[in-house]
């Protein structure tokens with residue numbers, strides 16, 4: 235029996251268990267192969283404030299849902315950019331976000347009796363709506379990863395696999411990432427905000443279950459960013475004296491940590507590794 239037949243036989247045996255259609259498998263490969271589109275679309279949605287609009291401007295009686303027309307009418311664009319195809323183009327973006335479960339989709343009947351799709355923010359999508367009560371926010375992390383300076387790094391990702399010594403950021407930009415952030419105030423702000431939002435989102439969850447900070451008198455957060463994680467810890471354990479330690483260009487932009495015991499400390503610049 236040739237291996238070909240064996241393969242064929244195996245295939246026949248396997249058909250007893252549910253098989254995925256070839257078309258589904260091809261579609262999966264197609265989706266993954268074109269996945270660079272998704273972060274670009276998500277970044278566009280963040281820049282257009284789509285999550286903010288649906289999350290904050292949808293009415294209660296709509297159940298949090300808005301149609302593409304309603305969302306388009308709220309986009310903060312100059313009047314001349316509110317073109318007639320805007321809702322249609324927006325809907326293609328909304329459908330993509332819904333396919334990744336960042337939005338949920340429903341239908342409702344409009345005033346002409348036609349069914350229209352409407353969109354609400356999903357539980358995961360809520361992390362892309364800024365919550366002033368500190369419910370967690372991750373959109374700034376996407377903005378950082380999609381920053382032009384970072385995109386150049388992703389495009390050279392192969393180098394990080396084949397060169398064991400490489401500092402990929404340095405290879406692309408000529409200096410290490412932390413030196414670069416120190417020289418580029420706009421990117422420094424984007425990075426610090428992304429770190430702050432990601433770390434505080436996690437720290438809030440950690441503090442719900444972790445008790446290891448109990449009884450600590452002094453806590454140094456080495457590379458603690460703008461100090462907001464330390465602030466969260468101290469607000470739960472006010473007797474802790476906190477020291478937030480980071481690079482000068484990060485500390486410069488850090489708000490003071492409340493409580494007269496806690497300080498932010500800038501690392502000597504020479505601590506900044508060049509590789």
Ligand SMILES: C[S@@+](CC[C@H](N)C(=O)[O-])C[C@H]1O[C@@H](n2cnc3c(N)ncnc32)[C@H](O)[C@@H]1O
Pocket residue numbers: 412429430433434456457458459460461462463479480481484501505506507
């Ligand atoms: C992944 S971020 C950590 C963010 C932080 N946990 C927060 O809550 O925002 C890494 C941090 O390390 C800092 N860092 C890098 N090199 C450092 C050094 N030599 N000394 C002190 N901090 C440094 C960076 O400035 C950055 O804020």
